[in-house]
Amino acid sequence: GAVVSQHPSWVICKSGTSVKIECRSLDFQATTMFWYRQFPKQSLMLMATSNEGSKATYEQGVEKDKFLINHASLTLSTLTVTSAHPEDSSFYICSARLTGTHTEAFFGQGTRLTVV
């Protein structure tokens, strides 16, 4: 299947700093990528839909000024957690679907963010 690479796998940062997470589709072009957050023992929560060349669409309750999403190319989307706080500590996962189809979503490895 298609490969989605997410980097870094884990990161520890100080409260108040910003963290950037990258999501790359390695062998296909992804017009749309999705960013999820997952707290322990809970299911995936969609944060935003990232569209190449345009602004991301954020889910209700997700602060767009705090979670900056850039989808500059068909193979790269980035999520920047700005002014991180301990409550932002979570597992962040990106996914992508093949352009023009509505088949399975391919997931990145996920990023474990810990804010201290």
Add this chain to the structure above:
Amino acid sequence: GQNIDQPTEMTATEGAIVQINCTYQTSGFNGLFWYQQHAGEAPTFLSYNVLDGLEEKGRFSSFLSRSKGYSYLLLKELQMKDSASYLCAVMDSNYQLIWGAGTKLIIKP
């Protein structure tokens, strides 16, 4: 509203068979997915059903009844490595995935 229901946790014995159910109410339907997620890892794709019936893939099978808004994932010859969470997700009319909370499957020797 849109809703996906699946049991929170199930326990089964190594070598046995287990069925994980999923019921859904969504705005439109463009397919149902099952994913496996081990603790601390991202989900991995298991199956996709868009037509009624049973899809078999090795030890795993997935069934769909669109009229009943119902699906199940059947795992045969359970192995310890099958201990994971199993997520049911439905693609709605806007081609967005609606996720269930997941079923934690515990396999005992």
